[in-house]
Amino acid sequence: MLPSHHQNPRTLLSQMTVELVVQELSKRGSSKAREGMSRFGIRASKALGVSIPQIRDLARKIGTNHELAQQLWITGIHEARILASMVDDPAKVSEDQMEKWALEFDSWDVVDGCCGNLFDKTGFAIRKAHEWSKREEEYVKRAGFVLMAELAVHDKKASNQTFLDFLPATVREASDERNFVKKAVNWAVRQIGKRNSVLNSAAIKTCAEIRNSGSGSAKWIAADALRELTSSSVRKKLAKIKI
Numbered sequence: 721m722l723p724s725h726h727q728n729p730r731t732l733l734s735q736m737t738v739e740l741v742v743q744e745l746s747k748r749g750s751s752k753a754r755e756g757m758s759r760f761g762i763r764a765s766k767a768l769g770v771s772i773p774q775i776r777d778l779a780r781k782i783g784t785n786h787e788l789a790q791q792l793w794i795t796g797i798h799e800a801r802i803l804a805s806m807v808d809d810p811a812k813v814s815e816d817q818m819e820k821w822a823l824e825f826d827s828w829d830v831v832d833g834c835c836g837n838l839f840d841k842t843g844f845a846i847r848k849a850h851e852w853s854k855r856e857e858e859y860v861k862r863a864g865f866v867l868m869a870e871l872a873v874h875d876k877k878a879s880n881q882t883f884l885d886f887l888p889a890t891v892r893e894a895s896d897e898r899n900f901v902k903k904a905v906n907w908a909v910r911q912i913g914k915r916n917s918v919l920n921s922a923a924i925k926t927c928a929e930i931r932n933s934g935s936g937s938a939k940w941i942a943a944d945a946l947r948e949l950t951s952s953s954v955r956k957k958l959a960k961i962k963i
Contacts, residue, residue: 767798779806810841825859865904894954
């Protein structure tokens, strides 16, 4: 049984072994959920069928534990890797760790979990967004654009220039027809364009550039992003944001 949530955090962490955590994940697994994962484009060969809310609940009980996160990742278990991204300490994550994990990405939800739970909070996030957006591997390239999107949401201190510098990469890679890449490019454009009115204008101009590149994926990215960025709901939200 998992240690009580009311115990001293230090005691709680000391009792959490990778074997115990995997056991707890397995208890929460569902064969039906595992079978359904493939419908969402998730590779379920090493999955247990545990929902994200259940994984988050377990992460809260564990707390922050960098060493445990490394051990969880090594298991190769789908949900253990997502959990690793939730319990790792961004301050202890090295660039080498980010590169090693990125090379082992094999599912879009692991990519998104690592980028949105952990990597976007490291000091390497902006550089990796640029670097990974140029990579050929589908999931690594996706990670570059997911980082851009997550930074646009989470990094409240980043300058407009940080995001203006990301936009050329969305134009450059918009013709990549691979599903998980084009959706991430679209996500990055939309999140950057919803950050404030200055970036909204820049993102809308970027959509025009993307559309003009002519490929099917580029046309979809531009049309879908423009639909949201020019909507009345986004306009109203941006009008309330002080720049």
